[in-house]
Amino acid sequence: xxxxxxLTSPRTLTSSEIAALRxxxxxxxxxxNGRPLVYLDSGAxxxxxxxxIEVEREYYERENAAVHRGAHTLAALAxxxxxxxxxxxxxxxxxxxxxxxxxxxxxxxLNLVAYAIGNATAGRGGPxxxxxxxxxxxxxxxxxxxxxxxxVPWQELAARTxxxxxxxxxxxDGTLRMDEAARLITSRTRILAFTHVSNVLGVINxxxxxxxxxxxxxxxxxxxxxxxxxxxPLDLAALDVDFAAFSGHKMLGPTGIGVxxxxxxxxxxxxxxxTGGSMITTVTMDSAEYLPSPHRFEAGTQRVSQAIxxxxxxxxxxxxxxxxxxxxxxxxxxxxxxxxxxxxxxxxLGPGIGQARVGLASFDxxxxxxxxxxxxLDDRSIAVRVGHHCTQPLHRRLGVTSSTRAxxxxxxxxxxxxxxxxxxxxxxxFFGVNA
Amino acid sequence: MESLYQEVILDLSRRPxxxxxxxxxxxxSHQINPTCGDEITLQLxxxxxxxxxxxxxxxxxxxxxxQASASLFSDLAxxxxxxxxxxxxxLFRVAMRSRGTIEPDEELLGDAVALGGVxxxxxxxxxAMLAWVAGEQAIILAAAA
Numbered sequence: 001x002x003x004x005x006x007l008t009s010p011r012t013l014t015s016s017e018i019a020a021l022r023x024x025x026x027x028x029x030x031x032x033n034g035r036p037l038v039y040l041d042s043g044a045x046x047x048x049x050x051x052x053i054e055v056e057r058e059y060y061e062r063e064n065a066a067v068h069r070g071a072h073t074l075a076a077l078a079x080x081x082x083x084x085x086x087x088x089x090x091x092x093x094x095x096x097x098x099x100x101x102x103x104x105x106x107x108x109x110l111n112l113v114a115y116a117i118g119n120a121t122a123g124r125g126g127p128x129x130x131x132x133x134x135x136x137x138x139x140x141x142x143x144x145x146x147x148x149x150x151x152v153p154w155q156e157l158a159a160r161t162x163x164x165x166x167x168x169x170x171x172x173d174g175t176l177r178m179d180e181a182a183r184l185i186t187s188r189t190r191i192l193a194f195t196h197v198s199n200v201l202g203v204i205n206x207x208x209x210x211x212x213x214x215x216x217x218x219x220x221x222x223x224x225x226x227x228x229x230x231x232x233p234l235d236l237a238a239l240d241v242d243f244a245a246f247s248g249h250k251m252l253g254p255t256g257i258g259v260x261x262x263x264x265x266x267x268x269x270x271x272x273x274x275t276g277g278s279m280i281t282t283v284t285m286d287s288a289e290y291l292p293s294p295h296r297f298e299a300g301t302q303r304v305s306q307a308i309x310x311x312x313x314x315x316x317x318x319x320x321x322x323x324x325x326x327x328x329x330x331x332x333x334x335x336x337x338x339x340x341x342x343x344x345x346x347x348x349l350g351p352g353i354g355q356a357r358v359g360l361a362s363f364d365x366x367x368x369x370x371x372x373x374x375x376x377l378d379d380r381s382i383a384v385r386v387g388h389h390c391t392q393p394l395h396r397r398l399g400v401t402s403s404t405r406a407x408x409x410x411x412x413x414x415x416x417x418x419x420x421x422x423x424x425x426x427x428x429x430f431f432g433v434n435a
Numbered sequence: 436m437e438s439l440y441q442e443v444i445l446d447l448s449r450r451p452x453x454x455x456x457x458x459x460x461x462x463x464s465h466q467i468n469p470t471c472g473d474e475i476t477l478q479l480x481x482x483x484x485x486x487x488x489x490x491x492x493x494x495x496x497x498x499x500x501x502q503a504s505a506s507l508f509s510d511l512a513x514x515x516x517x518x519x520x521x522x523x524x525x526l527f528r529v530a531m532r533s534r535g536t537i538e539p540d541e542e543l544l545g546d547a548v549a550l551g552g553v554x555x556x557x558x559x560x561x562x563a564m565l566a567w568v569a570g571e572q573a574i575i576l577a578a579a580a
Contacts, residue, residue: 367449369498371471371562372440379436387471401472401496430436431499432449 010323012331013410021320022411024049035381038416043199043360043407044385045249046230048313052252055312059305067302068278068295082304085311086294089259092314092322093225093244094235099267101260101294102307106226107149109245109260110193112273112297113222114153117191121161125271132220132270136162139188141219143168143176143205144397145198148390150224150245154193163190170397174201174350181213189219196228196244200389200405201350202333202357204232207239215240220266226250229259230317230409231358232326236261248306252313257306260297267293274299317410325410329359332408332417336361339421345433346424349398360407362389365424368431370402376427377404382420438552439559440499448499453509457492462576464569468561473497475505477569479517479577488512488520491570498562500553505566507547517574524567524574531560 013021022028025047030037039047059081065074067082083097090100103109119125120132134140140154144167158165166189168181176194185192192214197204207223214221223244228234230251236244243266248257262270272279272290276299281289290296317325337357340348345366351357365373374386385405388395395401406420456463460478467474475495482489491509495501512520523543527550530539535555539548553563 369471369473369496369501371498371559372500375439375556375559376436392472395472430440432445 010321010327012327013320013324015413018328018411018413021049022413024051024316025411026050026053028411032381032383033379038380038382038419040406040408040412040416040420041383041385042230042409042412043227043250043405045255046252046409047411048252048254049316051316052254052309052312056254056305056309059308064305067304078304081308082302085307088311088314089307092234092318093229093246093259093261094237094239095261096264098293099236099261099264101262101267101297102303103245103258103260103297104256104303105249105258106224106245106247107258109258110149110222110224111153112260113243113245113262113270114157115273116270116297118157118160119271119273125269128269129271134161134163134190137188138163138190139166139186140164140191140193141166141168141181141184141189142192143194144170145174145176145201145203145391145394146193146195147199147224147226148392149226150193150195150222151393154191164188167393168194170201170394173352173355174198174203176203176205176210178206178209181210185213185217185219187217189214189217191220191222193222193224195224195226196234197231197358198350198391198394199227199360200362200391200394200403202360202362203350204228204356204358207241211240225261227358231322231329233322242266248310248313251310252316253310254306257303257310259310262293264293267297272296272299276300278302320410326358328410329408329412330356332359332412332414333357333361335414335417336406336408336421339417340424343421343425343428345428349400349403359409359412360405362403362405364398364400364403365428365431366433368428368433370404372431373404373424373427376430377420377423380419380423380426382423384420439556441549441552443546443549444499444503447503447506451502452506453491453493454506455492456494457490460492460573462573462580464572464576466565466569466572468497468501468565470561471498473501473562473565475501475565475569477505477566477573479512479570479573481517481577486516488515488517493566493569495565497565498559500550500559500562501565504547504550504563507545507550508566508570511545511547512570517577521571521574524571527567528564530554531563 065078067079120129221241223241225246229246244261249255279299349362370386461481477493480490491512
């Protein structure tokens with residue numbers, strides 16, 4: 001009988017490997033306020049390796065042309081690169097090529113789904129779109145930890161269609177109340193939209209359990225994968241979600257490109273959102289017929305250089321290994337929580353020490369506003385995010401108006417986390433925190 | 436850091452002046468800084484029978500800069516006419532937007548000159564302006580009432 005090695009956690013990134021890969025990121029070598037930059041705002045946007053920057057430049061220098069039109073050599077070359085990029089990204093997230101729609105960003109991807117469902121409800125899309133039509137009394141369920149991008153589009157859809165918006169609350173430790181989820185997801189639920197990983201709490205939601213609840217009542221599932229696609233191995237087919245959205249710039253890619261994933265049969269039944277050139281088959285003065293997915297959802301001139309650069313970013317992540325990156329970030333996340341807990345007056349939001357979290361932590365400092373903390377840290381060349389992080393309802397639930405977030409990535413070192421923790425301890429002294 | 440967070444600013448952020456709303460305001464303005472969620476409700480109170488400001492009262496939450504700025508604004512206003520205060524608000528705004536090139540005038544702005552360092556931090560100018568913008572709107576509302 002053959003023997004197999006025991007399943008083990010993937011090897012984390014060693015400090016020498018991180019030092020080597022940091023050399024690939026030009027911005028990490030600049031100074032801010034006279035000191036080396038400590039960039040702990042990757043949850044907002046990641047830095048870019050030289051290969052990604054160069055791919056975009058080379059495209060403009062050698063291949064630039066409009067895609068899916070024109071008979072010349074460059075048009076064909078650009079189209080090939082554009083579609084190859086789609087295949088690369090599809091493979092990275094466990095999807096098929098025709099299930100990947102390019103958008104400007106994740107916000108647009110989520111709005112695409114919400115507006116297309118609104119269009120179906122308005123009668124567009126014919127009999128195939130029947131399954132998407134909402135009626136008064138239908139329910140859309142989200143969670144209390146959603147980013148505004150996965151909340152406001154659903155509020156708008158509910159307002160347009162007469163559907164009712166409900167939300168799954170969180171527990172004190174920032175995890176979702178799954179007992180409440182089971183109670184809230186009923187035969188009235190038509191859409192369940194939720195984040196994979198909270199951009200504030202760092203908590204990883206139980207996607208499969210939530211999908212099972214939605215499936216049991218026939219509701220569509222929409223996953224906000226903005227904080228998971230860059231940081232965790234993602235297999236959308238295995239997760240069995242109907243739709244998912246993520247952005248390129250958070251995963252080493254450029255700004256201006258996001259991704260909507262949709263199961264093929266759903267995308268081909270959904271009426272379009274943005275309409276115009278490039279997404280049609282036949283147009284008369286009165287009406288138009290539309291291409292199948294994904295091109296049905298890609299109206300107008302496309303984001304070619306961004307798509308190619310995003311594929312290059314995915315190649316880079318693949319080269320390092322997303323499972324190893326996830327392992328490294330889990331270590332960073334624990335390092336952050338343990339260190340933050342030791343500073344008087346600092347309260348970590350979300351999972352505590354030893355509980356699962358990605359490589360970020362948000363916190364409140366008693367009596368000191370996050371902007372003041374961020375300003376003090378910036379003076380030490382440490383970049384963090386301050387404010388409500390586009391999650392006002394979550395902050396309200398947590399009883400704070402704003403928080404400070406430190407978020408790492410594959411290039412973040414343990415030393416940088418220590419620099420940050422030391423500077424934060426100094427900040428609490430500077431602002432006179434009494435705890 | 437010390438040029439931005441002068442001792443007077445840190446003190447006022449812990450021990451504010453003019454905090455707490457009162458009845459019978461001539462006008463009231465509510466302002467929000469949407470990027471950080473800072474909020475202020477600010478009242479203009481006139482000396483009965485005169486066109487002089489008796490007090491600025493306010494309630495709100497925010498960073499040390501915005502809190503200290505609200506205190507300094509409420510210290511400045513008493514005894515001035517609304518028109519005079521409006522002119523000083525404009526002076527303060529010009530200094531704040533100057534990217535460190537214009538020092539605020541101590542004769543006209545009093546202790547609020549401690550906020551001069553903020554003008555070198557573009558992202559923080561809105562924090563310093565929050566109470567003053569509320570005051571500006573309250574003056575307009577009081578004139579219209």
